Amino acid sequence: xxxxxxxxxxxxxxxxxxxxxxxxxxxxxxxxxxxxxxxxxxxxxxxxxxxxxxxxxxxxxxxxxxxxxxxxxxxxxxxxxxxxxxxxxxxxxxxxxxxxxxxxxxxxxxxxxxxxxxxxxxxxxxxxxxxxxxxxxxxxxxxxxxxxxxxxxxxxxxxxxxxxxxxxxxxxxxxxxxxxxxxxxxxxxxxxxxxxxxxxxxxxxxxxxxxxxxxxxxxxxxxxxxxxxxxxxxxxxxxxxxxxxxxxxxxxxxxxxxxxxxxxxxxxxxxxxxxxxxxxxxxxxxxxxxxxxxxxxxxxxxxxxxxxxxxxxxxxxxxx
Numbered sequence: 651x652x653x654x655x656x657x658x659x660x661x662x663x664x665x666x667x668x669x670x671x672x673x674x675x676x677x678x679x680x681x682x683x684x685x686x687x688x689x690x691x692x693x694x695x696x697x698x699x700x701x702x703x704x705x706x707x708x709x710x711x712x713x714x715x716x717x718x719x720x721x722x723x724x725x726x727x728x729x730x731x732x733x734x735x736x737x738x739x740x741x742x743x744x745x746x747x748x749x750x751x752x753x754x755x756x757x758x759x760x761x762x763x764x765x766x767x768x769x770x771x772x773x774x775x776x777x778x779x780x781x782x783x784x785x786x787x788x789x790x791x792x793x794x795x796x797x798x799x800x801x802x803x804x805x806x807x808x809x810x811x812x813x814x815x816x817x818x819x820x821x822x823x824x825x826x827x828x829x830x831x832x833x834x835x836x837x838x839x840x841x842x843x844x845x846x847x848x849x850x851x852x853x854x855x856x857x858x859x860x861x862x863x864x865x866x867x868x869x870x871x872x873x874x875x876x877x878x879x880x881x882x883x884x885x886x887x888x889x890x891x892x893x894x895x896x897x898x899x900x901x902x903x904x905x906x907x908x909x910x911x912x913x914x915x916x917x918x919x920x921x922x923x924x925x926x927x928x929x930x931x932x933x934x935x936x937x938x939x940x941x942x943x944x945x946x947x948x949x950x951x952x953x954x955x956x957x958x959x960x961x962x963x964x965x966x967x968x969x970x
Contacts, residue, residue: 659964660712660715660716660719660720661716661719661720661723662723663712663713663716664727664733664736664907665713665727665733665736665737665739665740666733666736666739666907666908666910667709667712667713667907668709668713668736668739668740668742668743669736669739669907669908669910669914670705670709670907670910670957671702671705671706671709671739671743671746671747672739672742672743672746672910672913672914673910673912673913673914673917673950673953674698674701674702674705674913674950675702675743675746675747675749675750675914676746676913676914676915676916676917676918676921676946677698677702677913677917677946677947677950678695678698678699678701678702678750679695679746679749679750679917679921680917680920680921680924680943680946681694681695681698681943682695682699682750682753683921683924683925684924684939684943687924687925687927687928687939688924688936688939688940688943699750699751702747702750703747703750706743706744706747710740729780731784731786731787731790732790732792732794734777734780735777735794735795735797735798736794736797737773737777738770738773738774738777738797738798738801739797740769740773741766741767741769741770741773741801742766742770742797742800742801742804743766744762744763744765744766744769745762745763745766745767745770745801745804745805745807745808746804746808747759747762747766748760748762748763748766748808749804749807749808752808756811759808759812760812763808763809763812764812767805767809767813767821770798770801770802770805773798773801774798774799774801774802774824777798778798778828788839788843788844791835791836791839792836792839792846792853793836793853793854793855793856793857794853794856794908795832795835795836796829796832796833796856796857796859796860797856799824799825799828799829799832799860800825800829800856800859800860800863801825802821802822802824802825802828803821803822803825803826803829803860803863803864803867804825804863804867805818805821805822805825805867806818806819806821806822806867806870806871807863807866807867807870809821810870810871815871818867818871819871822864822867822868822871825860825864825867826860826864829860829861829864833857833860851899851900851903852900852903852906852908852909852910852912853908854893854896855893855912855914855915855916856914856915857889857892857893857915858886858889858890858893858915858916858918858919859914859915859918861882861883861885861886861889862882862883862886862915862918862919862921862922863918864882865879865882865883865886865922865925865926866918866921866922866925868882869925869929875926875929875930883922883926886918886919886922887919890916890919890942905956905957905959905960907957907966909953909956909957910953910957912949912953913946913949913950913953916942916945916946916949917946919942920939920942920943920945920946923935923938923939923942924939924942924943927939
């Protein structure tokens, strides 16, 4: 009976588990940059680098086992109107690992970056084609739709030196364009139609990610803090204030693996704040950086605790 239950849990091992890698990658990069710009101990970022890589390998092996054992279940996820967006978390995890290894181990970084770009290019095309070819219910739209788009904006962050600026600008342009389009659609749904399902409320944090990552990518490409860069940073800051203002909406939400959606955008905002402080050397930006690092750390500790707690209760990887 226990063996049967273990097999069933493998069948229901969700693609959303890659959100854990995204969250841990965000935390890792946050502490790497904190060591570089705020004199934090380097060992924190280095330790997190290996831990995050191990989690990526573990999730990939487990999902690979699911693919070979329950191919039909994977096919159903890939054709699901909501879960299809989380497949881009695979390529985003690879792109973030490329960023993590870029400074110390550029060869390892390239091993993650090139396949990550190719996979994300395919997933972006497939996802948008899926939206176009199949009728989408308004109730299916949610901020998780940003995940395939954020990956395009993320590509230039780790891609300097791996590809020309022209290639990197292609992905940046696609990401920024579809961020604006999708934001309009999702805001329309949230304001004028039914509220998000409770389990998808944490994905509201994903609203922070496109402008925050876009700001970092823009600076990587052009090396300036101009009007457009300031607009991206301030929009990311606005959405950070917004989710903080709505904190009561998140306090009583039952745990879902989508809680990991909290972590990556907050980490992106922390990194953006540190980058802005590094360039402008403003005291307010330094304080914002410390606040965002603390927020990222506290949130991920809460999410890790809840994840482990529900794993011990066998409440993860079960049929919904």
